[in-house]
Amino acid sequence: MKRKLSKKNTELFEPYMLITPLLILLAVFILYPVIANIVMSFFKWNGIKKPEFIGLENYAEMFKDEKFWGSIKNTGILLLYIPLGVILPLVVSAVLREGLKGWPFFRAALYLPNILGYVIMGSICNIVFRKTGPLNNILNALGLQNLAKDWLMSPSLAINSLGFVYGVWLRLGFGCIFFLAAMSSIDESLYDAAKIDGAKWWKTFFNVTLPSIRFSIEFWVVLSFIEVLARAFSFIYTFTNGGPGFATFTLEYGIYTSGFVAFKMGYASAWASVLFVFCAIIAVFQVKLMKREAE
Amino acid sequence: MCVIFMLVPAVWAGGKKESASSVKTVTIWDFKCGSGASKVAMEQIDALIEKNNPDIKINHVAQPDGDNYYQLVRAAVQAGEGPDIVMFHGGVQAYEFDDFTLPLDKYIASWRSEIAEDNWAFCSEGGDGSKPVHMVPLTTQGFGIYTNKALLKKAGIDPDKVPATAEEFIANCKALKAAGIAPIVGGFSGGPYTVDFLFRCFIANIYGDKVADLAKNVDFIGNAQFKEACEIMKELMSNYIDDEATSTVYFTDAGDNFAAGKGAMFIGLLSDVNNWKTFCDALGKDNVGYYPTVNFTNASNKNIQVLQPCGIGYSIMSWSKNPDAAAKVLQAYGSGEGPGIFMGITGALGVNKKADINSLGYPIVGEILSRNSALDVTNILTNEDANSNFDRYCTEAFVTGEITIDEFITKCQSMLVNARAAR
Numbered sequence: 001m002k003r004k005l006s007k008k009n010t011e012l013f014e015p016y017m018l019i020t021p022l023l024i025l026l027a028v029f030i031l032y033p034v035i036a037n038i039v040m041s042f043f044k045w046n047g048i049k050k051p052e053f054i055g056l057e058n059y060a061e062m063f064k065d066e067k068f069w070g071s072i073k074n075t076g077i078l079l080l081y082i083p084l085g086v087i088l089p090l091v092v093s094a095v096l097r098e099g100l101k102g103w104p105f106f107r108a109a110l111y112l113p114n115i116l117g118y119v120i121m122g123s124i125c126n127i128v129f130r131k132t133g134p135l136n137n138i139l140n141a142l143g144l145q146n147l148a149k150d151w152l153m154s155p156s157l158a159i160n161s162l163g164f165v166y167g168v169w170l171r172l173g174f175g176c177i178f179f180l181a182a183m184s185s186i187d188e189s190l191y192d193a194a195k196i197d198g199a200k201w202w203k204t205f206f207n208v209t210l211p212s213i214r215f216s217i218e219f220w221v222v223l224s225f226i227e228v229l230a231r232a233f234s235f236i237y238t239f240t241n242g243g244p245g246f247a248t249f250t251l252e253y254g255i256y257t258s259g260f261v262a263f264k265m266g267y268a269s270a271w272a273s274v275l276f277v278f279c280a281i282i283a284v285f286q287v288k289l290m291k292r293e294a295e
Numbered sequence: 296m297c298v299i300f301m302l303v304p305a306v307w308a309g310g311k312k313e314s315a316s317s318v319k320t321v322t323i324w325d326f327k328c329g330s331g332a333s334k335v336a337m338e339q340i341d342a343l344i345e346k347n348n349p350d351i352k353i354n355h356v357a358q359p360d361g362d363n364y365y366q367l368v369r370a371a372v373q374a375g376e377g378p379d380i381v382m383f384h385g386g387v388q389a390y391e392f393d394d395f396t397l398p399l400d401k402y403i404a405s406w407r408s409e410i411a412e413d414n415w416a417f418c419s420e421g422g423d424g425s426k427p428v429h430m431v432p433l434t435t436q437g438f439g440i441y442t443n444k445a446l447l448k449k450a451g452i453d454p455d456k457v458p459a460t461a462e463e464f465i466a467n468c469k470a471l472k473a474a475g476i477a478p479i480v481g482g483f484s485g486g487p488y489t490v491d492f493l494f495r496c497f498i499a500n501i502y503g504d505k506v507a508d509l510a511k512n513v514d515f516i517g518n519a520q521f522k523e524a525c526e527i528m529k530e531l532m533s534n535y536i537d538d539e540a541t542s543t544v545y546f547t548d549a550g551d552n553f554a555a556g557k558g559a560m561f562i563g564l565l566s567d568v569n570n571w572k573t574f575c576d577a578l579g580k581d582n583v584g585y586y587p588t589v590n591f592t593n594a595s596n597k598n599i600q601v602l603q604p605c606g607i608g609y610s611i612m613s614w615s616k617n618p619d620a621a622a623k624v625l626q627a628y629g630s631g632e633g634p635g636i637f638m639g640i641t642g643a644l645g646v647n648k649k650a651d652i653n654s655l656g657y658p659i660v661g662e663i664l665s666r667n668s669a670l671d672v673t674n675i676l677t678n679e680d681a682n683s684n685f686d687r688y689c690t691e692a693f694v695t696g697e698i699t700i701d702e703f704i705t706k707c708q709s710m711l712v713n714a715r716a717a718r
Contacts, residue, residue, distance in 0.1 A: 046391060048372045130484060153483060155695050241485060245691035261362050262679030263369070263391070 034276065041269035051266070058270035068271065070246050071254040075229065077159050078250065081167030082224045086217065088168055089175025094205050096176060097183050111173035118170070118231075122238025125165055126152070129239075155247035158240050162248050166235050167228060175220065182216035183209060215293045222286045229278055251275050319620040322354040324371075325382030326364045327607065329357030333567055336640040343636075344627045351620050368392070371612075379615040380624060385417060385605030386674040387681065389430050393420045396610035398427030402622035406630040414646045417604035417674075429610055431629040434643040436606025437565040437671070438492040439663065440479075441574050442584035446559040450474040457586050457598055461527050464589045468535040471559045477537035480558030482546030483694050489536060489546060490528060490689040492562045495601050496588040497524040499669035503596030510675040510714045515707045520591050525692070525700040527589065532693045554578065560586075565644045566606050571659050572642025585659055587666055602668035606643065677717050680710040 041058055045051035062068050092110075096103060113121050128135050129151040136148035151157045186209065194204045210217070233252040236242060242249040242257070249257075251271065259268030327333035334357075341353045356378065358364050365388060371377030372395050381396075383389035389396075398420070407415065414432050416424025444454035450471045458464040468478035481489030498506060501520045505513050515521045537558060538549065550569035553561035554577035563569045574583045587600040609628060611621045627633045634645035639655055644664065652660050673681040685707075692703035 047369045048391070049394065153694060155697055243486075243687065243690060244483075244695050245687045245697055247695070247697075249687075257679070257683060260366055261683050262677070263365070264679070 037269045037272050037276070040266055041273050043266040043269075045265040046263045047265050054266070058267045061267065062270045062274070067246060067249065067254060068251075071249050071251045074159060074246075074248060075250045075252075078163045078167055078228045078232065079225065081163040082221065082228065084164075085168045085171055085175070085224050086221055089172050089179055089220075090210075090217070091205075092172065093176045093179035093183060094209055097180060098201075107173075107176070110176055113170045113172075114174045118235040119238050121170060122235040125235075125239050129161055152240060153244050155244060158244055158247045162236065162240060165239070166232055167224070170235070171224070171227065178220060179213065179216060182213040186212040215289065218289050219286070222282055222289065225282045226279065229275060229282070251278075318350055318352050319617040320352045320354050321380060321617055321620050321624050322356060322378040323380040323382070323609070323624070324356050324358050324368070324378040325607075325609075326358050326360040327382065327567070328355050329359075331567070332641040333637075333643075336637045339636050339640070340628060340633045343632060344624055347627070348620075348623055351623060353624065376614055377612060379617055379621040380609050380611055382607055382609055383430060385430070385432065385436070385603050385608055386422065387676070387678055389418070389605075389608070389610065390421055391678070392610070393429055395613050396429045397613055397615070397618055398429060399431065399611065399622070399625070400427050402611075402618075402625065403428060403431065403629075406626060409630050409647050409649050411604075411646070411648065414604040418608055422674075430605065430608040431610075431625045432605035432608040432646045433628055433634070433637065434566055434606040434608075435602055435604060435646050437600055437602040437644070437663075437668070438495050438562065439565065439588070439600065440493075440496070440586040441553065441561045441563045441571070442586065443553070443556060443559050443578055444582050444584045445578075446471070446476050446556070447584070450476055450559070454584050457590075459590055459597070460592050461523070461589050462592070464586075465527070465530065465535075468531070472535060477558035478535040479531065479537065479560045479562065480549050480553045481536040481538045481562065482549030483538055483690070484546070486546075486686050487689040487694050488686075489538075489549065489562045490532070490693045491686050492564070493528065493531075493589075494524070494689065495671050495673065496562075497521075497528075497591075498672045499599050499601035500588040500591055500594045500596050502672075503599055503669050506670040506672055507675060509672060509711050510718065515704055515711065520594060521707075522700065522704065523591055525703060528693055529700065550574075565602070565663065567641040567643040570642040571657060571663065575657050575659060580657055580659070583659055585663060587663070596667075596669060598666060600663065600666040600668045601671050603671045603674055605646070675714055676710050677713045680713055685710060 040051070042053060042055055043051040044054045044057070096106065100106065116124075127133055130136075131150045131153070135151070139145065139148040149157055151161050190208045190212065191204060194208050199207065230252060232250060233256060236248055236250060236253055237256070240248040242253045252275065255268050255271045255275065258264050258271055262268075325337075328337040337355060341355055345351060345353060358367055368377075368381055371381075372392065381392075383392065403415075410432065412424070414435070415428050416422070418430040418432050419428045420426035442454065447454040447467070450467075450473070452467050452470055458467055471478040479489070483489065498509075498521075501518065501524060502509065502513065509515075547569070550561060550563065550573065552558060553563075554574055556578065561569070561574070563571075563574070565571070571583065571585070587598050590597045609625050611618055611625065615621050628637070630647060630649075634647040634650045635654070637643060638645045638650060638652075644660070652664065673685065676685065688698075688703055688706045691697040692700065698706070
């Protein structure tokens with residue numbers, strides 16, 4: 001009896017023991033920083049002296065700060081590039097799936113930005129997009145002088161260049177790999193049936209491919225939101241440094257500036273709390289998606 | 296036998312420890328010693344210190360410049376340990392660390408008179424001179440307009456005459472443009488430094504010794520000359536500042552273009568880059584002229600030089616186990632041969648009165664330092680405004696044209712409000 005009880009206890013606690021290390025890591029590196037950030041947002045702290053409790057002052061200052069609202073606007077502009085960042089890898093994947101001469105080359109070329117990382121790509125893009133950079137040199141050589149702009153010193157061109165490069169081009173490679181993997185799970189008989197029915201490429205794409213990988217598309221959209229909201233800083237820092245002026249100054253960039261240029265840690269934490277709310281909303285969508293898929 | 300073998304290393308180690316403790320290692324963090332002329336100068340000064348002080352060994356650690364540097368220093372402060380000596384920019388970036396740096400009055404007493412009291416006051420706790428000194432200033436930092444005399448002559452302009460008014464300055468720019476010469480070479484990639492630096496010169500010209508009062512009760516808003524300065528900047532940007540061939544960050548290529556004779560004027564620095572030494576070496580010592588500012592018609596501070604009493608300096612951290620040795624290192628950098636070596640190699644202007652400027656062989660240096668000076672406006676601003684927001688406002692107003700002059704003045708005024716709230 002005692003042996004049976006002990007075995008039952010072990011079976012009861014075993015799952016918890018197995019996930020405990022992960023829970024500890026999650027608690028230390030995810031939960032604690034989130035809670036600490038929210039707590040810090042109620043303090044005034046320059047990173048070296050004793051923090052001073054100031055209640056909601058950081059939030060009051062933030063909501064009056066032009067830079068905060070400007071950063072929300074800029075982040076919103078970047079989010080508008082998500083549809084293109086979904087459609088383009090989808091279409092390219094569908095084309096690549098058909099078989100393309102030199103496919104390994106295209107695959108490598110498309111995926112290269114992912115290997116190099118955002119900091120290096122930001123630095124490279126900064127050089128490419130300069131007034132006297134390779135992009136304008138190529139445009140001038142092709143006789144397209146009127147398209148050779150000062151990409152990084154015009155506010156509208158800078159934010160849209162950032163949106164296109166970061167939201168669409170940089171993620172094209174990984175997007176293709178992601179959707180190709182999703183498409184590989186589609187039953188070939190569906191395509192055979194479509195062929196027999198005389199469906200052309202586009203009809204097959206819209207009526208067979210897209211519905212079959214719907215979950216993957218939705219997941220990619222959610223990932224895209226997270227990438228724009230919370231992973232763009234390193235690219236922006238090296239590409240435009242948040243400028244010209246405040247043209248590419250996003251919410252994430254504002255957190256960095258407040259915390260590590262102004263050394264107003266509490267104020268930066270208030271900004272980060274707002275970003276946390278946005279990301280939490282996205283995370284809720286993601287969980288709902290995954291639950292629906294599981295059902 | 297085994298006991299002897301075990302004891303020998305212990306005795307040897309003990310002996311070694313005893314001789315090692317007589318040499319004190321002084322660790323310095325700074326953002327200048329990693330490369331360029333500063334590296335060469337500091338290596339020489341360090342070697343001199345070690346030669347004159349055999350009991351001191353210097354561990355000079357190059358740290359990245361910019362935001363990263365102060366993040367590293369803050370991390371060290373939070374850990375309560377780190378280097379013995381830390382380099383700071385003069386002003387608010389140093390004052391934030393006053394609680395963590397040693398008062399230096401007793402260490403500098405023997406050579407204090409070699410540096411003006413204004414410089415020491417700026418380097419004191421809080422910066423008003425009423426509390427102990429916490430930093431030894433190495434350089435003074437300023438901004439001004441370097442000129443290529445040959446190009447000015449080519450356009451029919453007297454190269455030795457500083458324009459008496461803003462109208463005369465603009466007329467010179469017109470004449471240069473008419474002669475096919477770029478009036479001012481500028482660069483805006485990464486930051487509007489040409490605009491930023493010229494504004495600091497303007498503000499010195501307008502406010503003079505009242506610059507410090509901008510942090511108390513003197514305003515930008517309502518000052519007709521400040522508005523005139525903005526309008527002049529707009530005109531210069533629209534017609535006379537040439538950034539066509541520039542592209543790199545920090546306007547270095549603009550300075551290179553000026554040194555290559557591609558423009559008549561350049562808004563440069565008095566520290567270790569894009570300075571009198573670079574341009575004199577490139578264009579000829581007698582071919583480089585200098586205007587400290589653009590003189591506004593009703594300005595009471597004509598030809599005043601904007602100058603930070605301390606561009607960069609060294610402080611001893613409170614956790615240092617070798618403060619006396621560290622103080623000797625500071626003295627070697629601030630007094631004796633050190634300032635002359637640093638100035639001669641880097642071109643950064645030193646603050647030690649005994650440094651023989653004439654021995655450098657550059658007449659322009661004496662000319663710059665002979666002028667009356669006014670405080671740099673960024674020395675009274677908060678960290679964020681001085682190192683980020685002011686440049687962004689300048690970009691919005693004068694490079695991209697997103698905001699009007701009135702909006703720019705309002706934003707500049709908000710920086711003064713921030714500075715007053717921070718005090």
